[in-house]
Amino acid sequence: MSDFDPGRRRFLGHLGLAGLGALGASSFLSACASSASGPTTSGGSGAVTIQSNLSSPQAKAAMEKLIENFNAQGKGRASLNTIASETFRTQLPTYLTSANPPDLYTWYAGSVANDYASKNLLLDVSDVWKSLGDYPQSLRTLSTDASGKQVFVPMNNYWWGFFYRKSNFAKWGVQEPKTWTEFLAVCETLKSKGVPPIGIGLGDTPWVASAWFDYLNIRINGAPFHRELLAGKQRFDDPKVKAVFTRWREALPYFDPKGKAYPFQEATTALLAGKTGMFLIGTFFADAAPKDALGDLDFFRFPIIDPAVPLAEEAPTDGFFASAKTANPTGTRALLSYLSGVEAQEAYVKASSGIVLPANPKAKASDSPLVVKGKAMLDEAKELTQFFNRDSSDALQPTADTALTKFIDKPDQIDAILREWQAGAEKVFKG
């Protein structure tokens, strides 16, 4: 039941147990129906095994469909193992270092993938990238490791923003703010109307707070500083980092006090019910939203604080990497080529019904106004960041959770909090 996984796009939601049970049952059933869904050991030319953490029913079905299509093409065989997200996260290092690892994995681009690449655990997929010439340079850079070879194949990405209900904003008579000052003014108006302006969900999902830190940092200090900080090349007790919290403090009085106690799924419910005004969250939250509410949802980008800082947005990228020890590199690369193709990406977007943008520039995203707006926002950005844990590591994330939840509770102790954060981060970087 742990929802520690900032980057996961899909989640089991609150009925996780029921979901898990159903998942187990359905995978059992499908294993009976077709041998392709069961776990198989990869032989020299046997099926390519994919470990997938996309365990929500929609995403799982979408992946199953893709694998079915691939197998029907006759270019190779693949089998899918869907693993509960948290198990997947904790087991991934074990998978990769085992003697006979699964071939292909769903995971995140960026520092997380590069970290495994630096330990020589990932398969060189530069060959696959030769046919991805029309992919944007930003995605290519993101998928390239320190030694200059590609180790990752992106599937899709999504964005973060302040989501709100159009009908509620109209009712309260407020407009989308563009700047920080306008943003605070909107907060003030909502507060005067008795609505907690800013929703958040930190109970059980404290990593949601990292979005605030990421955004304030890339708005104030810029994306390059942010990346250096997360890579351990800058210090968390730097005055530039403190400036982030000084800004944040201006918005703290407008946070929903109940947000500390419930997870982001319930914060979503609160937003949809009009109990909070807006909510900084990734598009994955909409998975839990009822269909009729979806049409009423809109979002605005995180307000601009310093216009001189090049515009950056959070756009976590999901995709695949393969084990360096795969017994079937040819088959694995063939499957990756298929997955990065227009057909597969469009099929995935369609089947998953989530708000995601396909990585392949030729693949069509959904044409809902929300997705069009999100795509335009990312296209306009000079720089893309991933998310706190993806730009650093899962190991650094808990230090952020501790520091940020403590700050929200006790903003006066910011100096001590930043000192502790730096000390905690040093331990993680040291190993």
Add this chain to the structure above:
Amino acid sequence: MTATISTTSVTPTRRRRRSARLSPLLVAFVLVPFAVESIWVFWPALQGFWFSLTRWDGMSSPAFVGTDNYVELAGDATFRGALVNTVIWLVLFGGLSVLGGFGMALVLQKERRGVGFYRAALFTPVVFSLVVTALVWRVFYQPDGIADTLLRAVGLESLIRPWLADPQTALYAVILPALWRQIGYVMVLFLAGLKAIDPALHEAARMDGANSWQRLRHVTIPQLKGVNAVVLSVIVIDSLRSFDIVWSLTKGGPYHSSELLSTYMYSTAFQSLRLGYASAIAVVIFVLALAVILGYLVRAFREEA
């Protein structure tokens, strides 16, 4: 413990001649479990000690760092907090579940109509998985949940707080569900012990004019010595390994305020991927458990001898 008992009972003097030529079946009965245990229990435990002297991320090979991890532990504020919380947990969770369990056992020991229902009701929480328990209690604690509604109903709105998200209350809010479960378990252990007491002892005491308090103090409690050892071991071990309920309710948060040694060990190992340091925490937990239980057993055996 069982191993020592069985070997001593197998070699009384009159069977000495046979013991020179052990039956292969007997050897198999001892050696096979020992071999299995060695692979699955002793070897990993020993490895844990070794890992606590290394720096290891679970991927590269472990690097020997001597006692660095223990030195770091000594200066780690989070570890100290977790240690203090574990002691609070041991005292509150252990103490209250013994008191509650013993009290309930006394109340429910007499066979009368409907007593089975009450016993079953108290024991029911033990049957639930702790993760399910946590889900139920989370609903209880959530903002505007049952706890808040109850407080409002009796006019104590001022006490309402985010129970699991407030560092002042988080630890206690987690102890409560753990107790809710443990009391039923301890009650069953004591009930079994109470049943084993010879009624003649009570009869005799009553003849001698002992009142019910004196009978409790001088008959029941001394007779329960054997059960006490079991209960103590169970309580200490359960306290030190309490993890699931804390992890599913607070994950040791907010900011380590409900962190126990067990949750800190887990997050260090599997979130921060510092397996060497986490092993050092595991060793501390092991030593604590051993110290408490050995201390009691040594005393208990000395009294018997």
